[in-house]
Amino acid sequence: MEVEWPPAQEPSTQRVWREVLRPIAGEMRSVAADLAERAVARMREELPELFPDAQNVAETLASVEAGLRLFAQVLELGADPRGMELPPPTLALAKSVVRRHIALADVMRLYRLAQERVWLWVFDRIAATTRDAAEQAVAAELGTRWIFAFADAAMLRAEQAYEVEREAWQSSATAARAAAIEEILDGRERDGQRASTRLRYEVNRHHIGVIAWAESVPDSGDALEALTESIAELARTVSAESILSHPLGSLAMAAWVSRRSAFTATDLDALGPRRDRHTVAPGVDIALGEPGRALDGFRRTHFEAAHARRVASMVLSRREALTRYQEIAVAALGTADRDHALAFVTRVLGPLAADDETTYRLAMTLAVYLDENFSRLRAAERLTVHPNTVTYRVHQAEALLGRSISTETLALRVALELLPTLPGLTQSRPTEL
Structure with missing residues (x-):
């Protein structure tokens, strides 16, 4: 050669x-x-x-x-x-x-x-x-x-x-739109009609904030097509009438889907069970804010979607394809200070915070049991298991805690809400070179 x-x-x-x-x-x-x-x-x-x-x-x-x-x-x-x-x-x-x-x-x-x-x-x-x-x-x-x-x-x-x-x-309209979005999110733009003109998107409507992202670059070198497809499918599922998209880089995209009438619980339920990926392309994850109206709602639902994305990223392999802010609001608040959250979860849960699937299943069963006000029947229905299985798992969880679950119930419930984020909270920092 x-x-x-x-x-x-x-x-x-x-x-x-x-x-x-x-x-x-x-x-x-x-x-x-x-x-x-x-x-x-x-x-x-x-x-x-x-x-x-x-x-x-x-x-x-x-x-x-x-x-x-x-x-x-x-x-x-x-x-x-x-x-x-x-x-x-x-x-x-x-x-x-x-x-x-x-x-x-x-x-x-x-x-x-x-x-x-x-x-x-x-x-x-x-x-x-x-x-x-x-x-x-x-x-x-x-x-x-x-x-x-x-x-x-x-x-x-x-x-x-x-x-x-x-x-x-x-020189593009995309840059002008990006500048308008930034001013709205920063609170500098307060005029809904002017914002709508700048965005070419009607702001005085009902919105759902969306953030879609991919964890790795696809073979094509461009993930934006899959992100756009997933956002469009989600918009169709909730019967949205318009979409505003805003790339956050080559692997992430923010969007707002909107319509004239308010989004209902039924609309959001149409997204399917949390494990149902029919609205999400393979390799894509989605975070949603709660519905909001006009400029304030446009801003708030985006920030909620950003918090949902942050929490989903900490859940790592256990996260669902679609994460709603409503489902992780406590975790979003509780993990704002990562070190404090980690210390709190490990102190309150002790051995119940162990990083293995068996212990995690016990903890999640206990979380549902507490959420259903100590009803093993309702917990069993939500978990699709036998009531006796719920009782057995709760007793095992209580043994790991080393105390009755009837004491410090609020702290226990908050710690269980934060538990799925533990992998992200304990993730090592970049290697020192």
Whole structure:
């Protein structure tokens, strides 16, 4: 295989590329996901304000991993890194950061942090795979030049993509709509008629706030189609007459569905059982606020949907496809201070807060039993089990608590409401690098 990049075409450097750098490139492809996580952890440490939620982390991870795999491919082939083109996840991220009003300087800082992480990893692998000092020096110089050439090309193309997207965004109706939404949510826009004109969406109606998101980037590199489809299906299910959508990045979208008449409990029940995914596309999760009217309702239902999304994200694998604020309002209030919530739940529940399915089933049975005012018959009906099963589980839960459930009932009920969020409350912080 001939080397295309001029600095590696000399016989001595070509041998180092073939015997040292090319095997390292193959190794990089196998550890790209782990290396991307380390790089993004470093980014989150340096620029935490750019990662407000899991979707921003996921889209950055996808972009960094795609970039690492591309770099490994270029190095393995001996290709000229200056001729690379950005992969789809990186182009999607470039669009996302413009829509999130992230400065280009911050984007370039992310690239430099990734470059630093790659250089350290490559240098470490060079040191580990060759003992000859002269060969090591040539490999370090050649690898460094390759990394810098690749990073320069990547940053140039990212800057071009950013500028093209920003120009299109700033001149589009979407940007004007985004600015209007921001002013409404901030409380600066108080005129419903003017807001309706700016949004091209009637504000003086009844609304349901929606946030749809995906946890990972699909193969196509763009999750917005699936998010839009799920929101549209939800709107049809509740007989909404109009939809206002507002992307929050490449993996999340806010929306409002509205109609002239008030939404009823029957309308919301039409969304089906919480485990019924017929209104939600695979890989998509949805959070809903409660219905509200006019500007104040528009604002409030969105914030409720945001809280529902936050709680759903803490529930992790146990969450439903669709989360309503009404169902998690206590958990939303109780988890505003994460450390305080964690201490409260573990203190009140003790062994009943253990992270295994059997104990969790006992706790959830107890929660329903308390919610049904100590009625084992009504609890059994809700849980679709025999009343004796409810009695057995409640007795087991009481044994784990080490006290009667008739004492400190309010604290117990609140702790049980917060219990599903425990996985998120105890989730480890980003790795220190």
